[in-house]
Amino acid sequence: MAGHTTDEVLVQREGRAGLIVLNRPAALNALTHGMVRSIAAALDAWEDDDRVQAVVVTGAGERAFCAGGDIVAIHRAATGGDARAVEEFWRDEYRLNARIARYPKPYVAVMNGIVMGGGVGVSAHGSTRIVTGATRLAMPEAGIGFVPDVGGTYLLALAPGELGTHLALTAGSAGAADALLCGLADHYVPAERLPALLDDLAERPVHDALARHVEPAPPAPLAGQRGWIDSCYAAGTVEEILDRLGDSGEPEAKKAADRITANSPTAVKATLAALRRARALGPLEAVLDQEYRTSCAALATPDLAEGIRARVIDKDRTPRWRPATLGGVEPAAVARYFAPLGERELGLATTRPLERW
Numbered sequence: 001m002a003g004h005t006t007d008e009v010l011v012q013r014e015g016r017a018g019l020i021v022l023n024r025p026a027a028l029n030a031l032t033h034g035m036v037r038s039i040a041a042a043l044d045a046w047e048d049d050d051r052v053q054a055v056v057v058t059g060a061g062e063r064a065f066c067a068g069g070d071i072v073a074i075h076r077a078a079t080g081g082d083a084r085a086v087e088e089f090w091r092d093e094y095r096l097n098a099r100i101a102r103y104p105k106p107y108v109a110v111m112n113g114i115v116m117g118g119g120v121g122v123s124a125h126g127s128t129r130i131v132t133g134a135t136r137l138a139m140p141e142a143g144i145g146f147v148p149d150v151g152g153t154y155l156l157a158l159a160p161g162e163l164g165t166h167l168a169l170t171a172g173s174a175g176a177a178d179a180l181l182c183g184l185a186d187h188y189v190p191a192e193r194l195p196a197l198l199d200d201l202a203e204r205p206v207h208d209a210l211a212r213h214v215e216p217a218p219p220a221p222l223a224g225q226r227g228w229i230d231s232c233y234a235a236g237t238v239e240e241i242l243d244r245l246g247d248s249g250e251p252e253a254k255k256a257a258d259r260i261t262a263n264s265p266t267a268v269k270a271t272l273a274a275l276r277r278a279r280a281l282g283p284l285e286a287v288l289d290q291e292y293r294t295s296c297a298a299l300a301t302p303d304l305a306e307g308i309r310a311r312v313i314d315k316d317r318t319p320r321w322r323p324a325t326l327g328g329v330e331p332a333a334v335a336r337y338f339a340p341l342g343e344r345e346l347g348l349a350t351t352r353p354l355e356r357w
Contacts, residue, residue, distance in 0.1 A: 009038040015202030018042060018052040025061030031118045032070045033089040039122065040096050043103060054106040054206050056198065057122065065111045066119025071312050078305035090295050091346060093118060094288045097151045098348055101125040101284050106206045111135050112191055121150025124184045128206055131176035132191040137184055143171035144311050145264040145303030147271050147294040147337065154287035157278040159183050161226055162233035168271050170259040177220035188217035228253050238268050239326055264303040265326045270294060270337040285348035290338065292346035297337040
């Protein structure tokens with residue numbers, strides 16, 4: 001075993017595997033800028049190291065793989081702090097997301113526990129995504145006045161039918177089976193088998209190790225709801241989606257409508273637009289470029305600061321959105337999320353090859 005350790009990320013070689021452990025369990029392994037840089041440095045070092053046959057990424061503790069980005073730092077920037085620092089964090093984070101998707105060696109993400117936001121970005125773009133009975137995966141951005149990023153709109157736009165639209169607009173979560181159904185994961189392994197799986201990954205090729213531990217996932221709750229989901233979310237506007245959900249007569253559809261209505265009206269409209277645009281953009285890099293625009297735009301809106309305050313800082317869960325209704329959201333307010341950034345563009349789509357390997 002050889003490697004180096006920082007407080008927030010443990011990086012070491014275990015046999016044939018390069019092991020990355022997100023190591024902020026008290027913060028549910030939420031990503032800091034330093035963690036993003038450490039992961040990127042490890043991938044750089046291992047790409048040409050013949051001793052490392054696969055990269056394995058896990059989260060410390062029992063509760064979470066990674067609960068997202070460092071949202072307190074984003075709140076500081078959204079309330080008058082240094083916006084440039086957060087924008088630089090996003091630049092490096094999104095570049096890492098693209099790097100993971102194109103990494104030339106197997107990238108095995110062990111998505112045990114909570115996987116949200118930025119945690120999806122460092123796992124669901126990998127070549128081998130493992131979920132367990134404890135997995136709760138979500139892109140909850142609309143609930144804090146934000147728009148799914150880290151390639152989330154790319155992944156959700158690729159989900160079957162309108163499942164991705166449902167998860168994005170409701171800011172809802174998916175268990176292991178629904179994550180598999182939505183194409184956000186590849187294999188189900190019972191949580192108690194993970195230590196043995198990690199041991200095998202250090203000694204065997206990835207497929208051989210997986211064969212010893214993968215089991216059939218339990219039934220996917222969303223599979224039985226595809227009818228109303230695909231019908232209701234195919235509508236052209238958020239208002240029409242809500243009308244269809246209300247008219248469907250399905251109790252779960254009514255719950256979905258209530259969740260959407262509780263989220264930031266501006267963010268919900270921008271999220272739907274981002275998902276629809278993502279479907280036509282092509283490669284992940286082009287979608288990440290768009291997400292960088294939407295993230296920078298969200299940073300300048302009152303709803304992001306208010307959403308983080310209500311959900312994370314004060315935890316009163318009563319955000320006061322501005323505007324408070326969908327009808328109050330002007331088309332120009334949504335269009336601003338997609339405005340070109342000039343010299344500040346992320347520019348990934350013009351610098352990366354399109355082939356995966």
